[in-house]
Amino acid sequence: RKEVEQDPGPFNVPEGATVAFNCTYSNSASQSFFWYRQDCRKEPKLLMSVYSSGNEDGRFTAQLNRASQYISLLIRDSKLSDSATYLCVVNTNAGKSTFGDGTTLTVKP
């Protein structure tokens, strides 16, 4: 079993749709959590950190459930430019970052 697991998708949604991605992690010692976005043949870029209280950045909302070891990302009012692969990232206290394999999103007109 992988340390960080994501539904690979692909998720194909129309513009304006709301879409949610889930991620589970197995290391209970994990300390911090992030979502990264990766465009085709490009490097991953930070989308947002994930806090225990949940946090929002514009159309994006991230949630963390430590008891269930579960992280989510919600995208509202999807845009064509949101098409990408979304990577869930979990850090241990030693600073090691473990990535999921990503969920692919395609937003269609």
Place this chain on the structure above:
Amino acid sequence: DAGVTQSPTHLIKTRGQQVTLRCSPKSGHDTVSWYQQALGQGPQFIFQYYEEEERQRGNFPDRFSGHQFPNYSSELNVNALLLGDSALYLCASSSDRGFSGNTIYFGEGSWLTVV
């Protein structure tokens, strides 16, 4: 402010050869991590360097080795290349002093093809 820079961007090697990839971290960062990303997978942690020492290592064989220089730049060396080593190699820098919450920033990567 220069971000993370990597070189070369693309290279082709033959099985059994050796390769060296280079990385300069973002200004102000002192920690460098290397990742391997195969097609369709997320980045896999190879190792991390801090204060010129390997601080952590992922599940990669000894053929993968690295180095960090006093100016915080780093090299990744892979010996006895296999076809399965073909991947995007990503360098990431941070300034975490061991703190897990700091963000890591990636370079554009080095695309390695082994034939």
